[in-house]
Each structure stands twice: as structure tokens, then as C-alpha cells.
Amino acid sequence: MxxxxxxxxxxxxxxxxxxxxxxxxxxxxxxxxxxxxxxxxxxxxxxxxxxxxxxxxxxxxxxxxxxxxxxxxxxFDAAPIGYFILDALGMVSEVNNTGINLLHTHRDAILGKHFSFWILPEVKEHFYTFILGLENLDHTGSYETLIRLSDEKIMQAQLGGIAMKNPQTDAAEYYITLTDITASKNAAQILKETTERLNQTLKASFTGTWTIWPDKKKVYFDEFSKNILALNANDFDGTLDGLLKLVISEDREKIKTVCEKSNTLREIDMEFRLKSDHGLPKTILAKGREISKPGEDCYFTGILFDISERKRAHEIEEANKRSQQRLLTQAVLDAQEKERSKISAALHDSICQLLYGIRFNINHLKKADEAQLKAEMGNVTKLLDQAIREIRDISYELTPSVLKDFGFTAGIKEMSQRLSNSVFKINNQIHRNADKLPGDVQLYAFRIIQELINNSIKYSGATQASISVCTEDGKVNITVCDNGKGIDLKNEKHLRAGSGLRGIKNRVAMLNGTFSAYNNNGACFSISFDPAEFKEE
CATH class of the missing domain: 1.10.287 (Helix Hairpins)
Structure with a gap:
């Protein structure tokens, strides 16, 4: 004044x-x-x-x-950051409640103590430099430091300050702010580590990131994406039109459609092909989702992969499947033709010859007297009976009608009677529930038993065979044994492919069953399966 x-x-x-x-x-x-x-x-x-x-x-x-x-x-006390007033020597003369809480102590332990007491020794020099920088009045400053709390924990802190004169003593004072930035620093470190791991993952998985702003017609690719797309600085100008120039004409509409539907689209999952100097286009898979913030234009961001090799491998696999299907179809047709050839040969070599003989005998009947006529008629009858048996056997081998007409039990018994003779007898024991099995299962089981009995007749030298079919507890157990010379269990090749066993094992596999062979005063074969697991392809 x-x-x-x-x-x-x-x-x-x-x-x-x-x-x-x-x-x-x-x-x-x-x-x-x-x-x-x-x-x-x-x-x-x-x-x-x-x-x-x-x-x-x-x-x-x-x-x-x-x-x-x-x-x-x-x-002062309610401020969200810590406030400290230091005298010219750096002693704390005043502190607010937030500052007390940040240091995890009480007011009396702070007042009158030099502020550097809480600074870690290895960074105290930076604190002194900071204070010296505040000596020019009205000069503010800030820096990050490490604070050791009363419980020995370390706090990452942001210090700010300004130097002012005390109106009463005219001495310099320092008004210091203290902010705990531990959480933000840790979050930043985690973000940095996560970003680094993401970059490493993207690099290792050959994946890149992209962002597109449909309204602005802008496109961004990170370095991984540029490497995947083989983009040079002069190839791409960061615009949607620039991207469309790189895409083959047939796929440009896909990208245009995404931009046109950006207001309703929430996720992107599409493939497009890029032009290539090597002739074959490069196939790219892009996945992403919409990001929207109030007051800002929405955009899409995501990742992309080069799936060219995968696409080509898939095309090769599909071609191989088609080729295998053709081969399988050809094999089926060849098998049908072979089967027809066998039937034709069987008819030609047996039935036709018998019919030729019958015709020859009938021609002689025209010239024969009564005595010769009687003898010739007997020969014709024998030939006709033999032809009928041959046709019946061929028909039975092709499709056992008795199995369809009268069921599994009748089919097995009829086969046993037909194949039994004076030197080879077949006994069978069939469970009553066998006729309730599905028709396809009955046919597979019948063919297995038929092949095993034929093997016994042809190779074992047996005089007797037995067939047992048991259907209990939801399982079917089939056992076929003979009293022949047995089977060589040490000969893996014989077990794997010999004596028609390959066809038997294939049928057992179709039933999802098990097959085993062993010797018990002859050869024995055991088959077990669950009818419920059978599904015909």
C-alpha cells in the first residue's frame, strides 16, 4: 500500500x-x-x-x-494428487491427506523430514537436479522417479513442482505434486510386452493386421501385411481404389460390397485374390470386426493370412478325392465285369456243355429204336438233373435265396446240408434270436461262415466242421471249427491274406467286429461284433 x-x-x-x-x-x-x-x-x-x-x-x-x-x-486435503510444501532446504513443512496416503504413513512422520528420504538412493541425484531446476521463480517442471514407501514397496511416481517466495519470510519454497503412476506404468509395460508378443506371433504365423475406413476410402496395412501382400512403397497409396487395383477383377465386388454395407455389417470374413507376377494369384483371407466410437467414423480392423498354399493344397486334395472316386468307381465296375465274366464262364463251361450234350442226345433219339430210346432218355434225364444242380449252385453262390425267404437259421442249415456229404459232415448250433438280426448283418455273417466252411473243405483235410452262432447280451459271437490239420499261426502272410481270410477280415471290419484264429484239435475261428454298431456305407 x-x-x-x-x-x-x-x-x-x-x-x-x-x-x-x-x-x-x-x-x-x-x-x-x-x-x-x-x-x-x-x-x-x-x-x-x-x-x-x-x-x-x-x-x-x-x-x-x-x-x-x-x-x-x-x-488442499481433498485434492486427488499429493501436495507437499518444502522449505528452501527441502524439508517438508506441509502435506495434504492424499500425500500422506500415498507414502503409507502418518503426518508426523512426514513433517520436518527431507523429501529425498523417500527417493531411492540410485535416483536421488535426479531429484536434486529437479529441485535446482525449480529455483528460478515461476518455473515449473516435472519428471518420473521411484519412491520407497514405509512398507518397503516401490512406487513409480510423477513429481511436479514450482518455486515460490514465502510472503512472510521472503524465503524460497517448493510446491511439489506427487502422483502414483505405478498402475499406468505397469499397464504400459504389459501393453508393450503384449504388443511385442503379438508382433512375434504375427511374424511367426505369417499374419498381418489391417484397418479400413469405408467412409474415407482409406486402408492401412502394417509391415507384416505388406510383406504378406508383397507390397512395395510404390505399389499401394493407402486408398481403397489403390487396393482394388491389386485385386483381380472377379473379386473386387467382394471388397466393394463390404464398404457399401459398412453401416449394417459387423464382422468381415472373406477371401480375395491378388494379382501375382508368378502367374498364379495369391489368395488372402481377411477377418475383422467393426470398431465404433461416439462422435467418430466407424472403421473395421482385423488380421489377414496368405492361404494360397492352403488353397492349392485343398484343390489338389479335392482333385485327388475325385480321382480316387473315379478309381473306386472303376474298380467297382471292373469287379462287376469280372464277376459277370466268372458267371459267363461258369454258364459256358458247365451249363452250356450239359445243354449241348442234351441236344446231342435228343438228336440221336430221332434215329434210335425203342430200346435205344429208353437208354438215351435216361442219359438226357441225368444231364438235365446235373444242369439243374449246376444252376442252383451258381444261383446260391450269387444270392442265397433261402436266406431272404426263410431267415438266417434256415440259410445256415440249408448250406450245411448242401455242403455235407459222405466224407464231410457239418453240425450247426444257431441261437433262436439270430433271425432277428438286420438283413445286412445276416448277409455279412452268412458270407463269413460260408467262406470259412469252404476253406475247411478245400484246405484243411477235415471230415467234420461245426458252426456256432450265439446272440446274447447284445453281442453276436460266431465260432467255426473243424478237425483238420489246423492253421499255421506263425505264418503271418498266411494269416493276413491266405485262404480267403482277407475277404473274411474285410467283412468283419465292416461289422466293426473282432476276428481271431486258433488251433483246438483243428482250426478254429472266432468272430464277435455288436449289430448296433454296424452302419453300411
């Missing part, structure tokens, strides 16, 4: 005091104004009134200051 302002205030106070004194004298007893006593009393009263008025002004000022201090103190 300058001299002129002070004089104005004092003059105003005196005028106010004289006015109050005049009102007081007017109401009370007057003293002669010319007396010395009156003058002295008048001056004293004026000074008394001035003092009272000054005291009132001071009290009002103190009250206003207290209000402002309380407001400041509330803001």
Missing part, C-alpha cells in the same frame, strides 16, 4: 470518527469547546473511535481470511 492510499484511508477514518463523536456530543453534556480539556478529550475520543473501527475492519478481514483458508485447506 503506497503513502497516498494510506493517507486517504486515514482521512476517511478520521472524518467518520468526527461524525460519530458529533452525534455522541449532541446527545450528551457539552464541554466548552474553547477549553484545552475539551480539545484533548475530543482527540482521544476520535482516536478511540478510529481504533474501534480499525478493529472491526481487522476482525472482518480475519474472518474472510479464515473462510478462504478453510476453503483452501479443503481443496
Amino acid at each position: 503506497n503513502k497516498t492510499s494510506k493517507e486517504v484511508i486515514l482521512s476517511a477514518l478520521r472524518a467518520k470518527a468526527e461524525e460519530l463523536l458529533a452525534e455522541r456530543n449532541f446527545a450528551g453534556q457539552r464541554i466548552p469547546p474553547d477549553s484545552e480539556m475539551a480539545v484533548l478529550i475530543n482527540e482521544l475520543e476520535i482516536h478511540e473511535i478510529e481504533v474501534d473501527m480499525q478493529n472491526d475492519e481487522l476482525r472482518e478481514s480475519y474472518r474472510a481470511i479464515d473462510i478462504e483458508r478453510s476453503r483452501f485447506t479443503g481443496f
Whole structure:
């Protein structure tokens, strides 16, 4: 406050005091104004009134200051960051509640202690440099440091500050802010590590990332994507039109459709092909999803893969499947033709020859007398009976009609009777539930038993064979044994392919069953399967 302002205030106070004194004298007893006593009393009263008025002004000022201090103190203590006031030597003279909480201690343990006490020794030099940098008044600064808390934990902190003069002592003070950035630093470190791992994963998996802004017609590819797409700096200008130029014409509509439907589309999963200098186009698989934020244009981001080799491998695999299917169909047709050839040969070599003989005998009947006619008719009858048996055997081998007409049990018994003779007998024991098996299962089981019996007749030298079919507990167990010379269990080649066993094993496999061979006074074969697991392809 300058001299002129002070004089104005004092003059105003005196005028106010004289006015109050005049009102007081007017109401009370007057003293002669010319007396010395009156003058002295008048001056004293004026000074008394001035003092009272000054005291009132001071009290009002103190009250206003207290209000402002309380407001400041509330803001100071409730601030979300830590505040410290350091004296010129760096001693803490004041701290708010947040600062106390950040240091995990109490106020008395902080006040009067040098702030560097909480700074880790290896970074204290940086703190001193920071304080020196604040010595220029009104100069602010900040830096990151490490704080050791009272429980020995380490806090990563952000320190800010400014140097100011104390209005009472005119000495320098430092107003320091303390912010705990441990969580953000850890998050940043995790993000950095995650980003690095992602980059390594993308690199190892030959995957790149992309972003497209449909409204702005902008496209971004990271370095991995550029390598996958084999893009050079001059090949791509970062625009949608630039991308479309790289895509073969047949696939450009896919990308255009995505951009046109960007307002309704939420995810992208599409393939497109790029032009290639090597002739074959490069096939790219792009996957992504929409990212939208309030007040911002939505965009799509995701990853892409080069699936050219996978695509070509799939095409080769499909071609191989088609080729295998053709070969399988050809094999079936060849098998049918071979089977027809066998039937044709069987008819030609047996039935036809018998019919030729019958015709020859009939031609002789025209010239024969009665005695010769009788003998020739006997020969014709024998030949006809033999032809009928041959046709019946061929028909039975092709499709056992008795199996379809009368069931599994009747089929096995009929086969046993037909193949039995004076030197080879077949016994059978069939469970009553065998006829309830599905028709396809009955046929497979019949063919297995038929092949095993034929093997016994042809190769074992046996005089007797037995067939057992048991259907209990949901399982079918078939056992075929003979009293022949047995089977060589050590000869793997014989077990694997000999004596028609390959066809038997194939049929057992179709039934999802098990097959085993062993010797027990002859050869024995055991087959077991669950009819419920059979599914014809």
C-alpha cells in the first residue's frame, strides 16, 4: 500500500470518527469547546473511535481470511494428487491427506523430514537436479522417479513442482505434486510386452493386421501385411481404389460390397485374390470386426493370412478325392465285369456243355429204336438233373435265396446240408434270436461262415466242421471249427491274406467286429461284433 492510499484511508477514518463523536456530543453534556480539556478529550475520543473501527475492519478481514483458508485447506486435503510444501532446504513443512496416503504413513512422520528420504538412493541425484531446476521463480517442471514407501514397496511416481517466495519470510519454497503412476506404468509395460508378443506371433504365423475406413476410402496395412501382400512403397497409396487395383477383377465386388454395407455389417470374413507376377494369384483371407466410437467414423480392423498354399493344397486334395472316386468307381465296375465274366464262364463251361450234350442226345433219339430210346432218355434225364444242380449252385453262390425267404437259421442249415456229404459232415448250433438280426448283418455273417466252411473243405483235410452262432447280451459271437490239420499261426502272410481270410477280415471290419484264429484239435475261428454298431456305407 503506497503513502497516498494510506493517507486517504486515514482521512476517511478520521472524518467518520468526527461524525460519530458529533452525534455522541449532541446527545450528551457539552464541554466548552474553547477549553484545552475539551480539545484533548475530543482527540482521544476520535482516536478511540478510529481504533474501534480499525478493529472491526481487522476482525472482518480475519474472518474472510479464515473462510478462504478453510476453503483452501479443503481443496488442499481433498485434492486427488499429493501436495507437499518444502522449505528452501527441502524439508517438508506441509502435506495434504492424499500425500500422506500415498507414502503409507502418518503426518508426523512426514513433517520436518527431507523429501529425498523417500527417493531411492540410485535416483536421488535426479531429484536434486529437479529441485535446482525449480529455483528460478515461476518455473515449473516435472519428471518420473521411484519412491520407497514405509512398507518397503516401490512406487513409480510423477513429481511436479514450482518455486515460490514465502510472503512472510521472503524465503524460497517448493510446491511439489506427487502422483502414483505405478498402475499406468505397469499397464504400459504389459501393453508393450503384449504388443511385442503379438508382433512375434504375427511374424511367426505369417499374419498381418489391417484397418479400413469405408467412409474415407482409406486402408492401412502394417509391415507384416505388406510383406504378406508383397507390397512395395510404390505399389499401394493407402486408398481403397489403390487396393482394388491389386485385386483381380472377379473379386473386387467382394471388397466393394463390404464398404457399401459398412453401416449394417459387423464382422468381415472373406477371401480375395491378388494379382501375382508368378502367374498364379495369391489368395488372402481377411477377418475383422467393426470398431465404433461416439462422435467418430466407424472403421473395421482385423488380421489377414496368405492361404494360397492352403488353397492349392485343398484343390489338389479335392482333385485327388475325385480321382480316387473315379478309381473306386472303376474298380467297382471292373469287379462287376469280372464277376459277370466268372458267371459267363461258369454258364459256358458247365451249363452250356450239359445243354449241348442234351441236344446231342435228343438228336440221336430221332434215329434210335425203342430200346435205344429208353437208354438215351435216361442219359438226357441225368444231364438235365446235373444242369439243374449246376444252376442252383451258381444261383446260391450269387444270392442265397433261402436266406431272404426263410431267415438266417434256415440259410445256415440249408448250406450245411448242401455242403455235407459222405466224407464231410457239418453240425450247426444257431441261437433262436439270430433271425432277428438286420438283413445286412445276416448277409455279412452268412458270407463269413460260408467262406470259412469252404476253406475247411478245400484246405484243411477235415471230415467234420461245426458252426456256432450265439446272440446274447447284445453281442453276436460266431465260432467255426473243424478237425483238420489246423492253421499255421506263425505264418503271418498266411494269416493276413491266405485262404480267403482277407475277404473274411474285410467283412468283419465292416461289422466293426473282432476276428481271431486258433488251433483246438483243428482250426478254429472266432468272430464277435455288436449289430448296433454296424452302419453300411
